[in-house]
Amino acid sequence: MSIAAMNWAFRVPCKLSHKADHVLTCLADYADDRNQCWPSYETLATKSKYSRSSVHMAIKELEEQGLIKITHRRDGDRNQSNLYTLQLAHRPSDSPSDSPSDSPSDSPSDSPSDSPSDSPSDSPSVCTVITNRTVKKNHQEKGSEARKAKEVEIEFPESLNTEEFKEHWTAYQEYRRETKLRPLPPSSVKAKLAELSEWGEEVAIEQIRQTIGNGWQGIFPPKSFSSMPRAAGAPEAKEGSAKNGSNGSTKKPPTMWTLQKKQDAMDERLKELSNHRAEVAGGDYVWTNNDAKQEYFALRKNRAEINRQIMNL
DSSP, rough: OOOOHHHHHTTSSSOHHHHHHHHHHHHHHHHHTTTOOOOHHHHHHHHTOOOOHHHHHHHHHHTTTTTTTEEOOEEEEEOOOEEEETTTTGGGGOOTSSSSSSSGSSSSSGGGGGSEEEETTHHHHHHHHHHHHHHHHHHHHHHHHHHHHHHHHOOOOOOOSHHHHHHHHHHHHHHHTTOOOOOOOOOHHHHHHHHHHOOOHHHHHHHHHHHHHTOOSSSSOOOTTSSSOOOOTOOOOTTTTTSSTTTBOOOOOHHHHHOOOOOOHEEEEEEEEHTTEEEESSSOOOEEEHHHHHHHHHHHHHHHHHHHHHOOO
């Protein structure tokens, strides 16, 4: 651990999201005397207690703020964990609020080579970079404040007013942003939460997990709630399709494209879940997360079923 990197991480001038600030502290904890480290996303997720997608977004935010430099590494045909270089030159003393009349000779310098005679043209370029970062930071702060204001307006039903459900709901909101789905207006959020409340917290959380894992656009009722009216676009509930069974219910036959899209989403999720296991002697695997293990084998079973449907088309 680099003491200088840790001190810098606690005093960065940029206003970061809580997750980005915590991930930056984790990176500083791993940094060597060259202010470099190379932890994997899985390592950072374990240390920070965040999901891999949250760690990925935090790393992206830190790079956009100019606080870290990312170097992608490869070993032949295999990807290795990224190399992160902490930009310690980005310190609070570099803030644009410092007086422009302060000359380099009036304040202590990092090294003798920082004198004006050695690099007289450094100051304008540094000021330009800081100005650009400040403008970008202001836009990001406004966007962050707007998102927080919207989140404050959410009133969770009593049955869903738990930390576990709120965490999964936040993950669903992040998933919509990552997949560039339009944000839900407050009225839609209120209606959806009321619907989830009728299912119960455990069922609601499971459906959110399936939505993210399968790449669906919305959170649909489980099959046990088939008698409930489904939202438009929900699987197994579109009008105008052929009748299924004697009860007159309708069910549109899945297309090859629909099934393949489901398979692609499942394959992507299976890749993420496989990061929670490690191969041991004899070809067996040891899982670090029991929930990930159960979801992994459930997805494999569902994928096999979809593959049979594709073969029957």
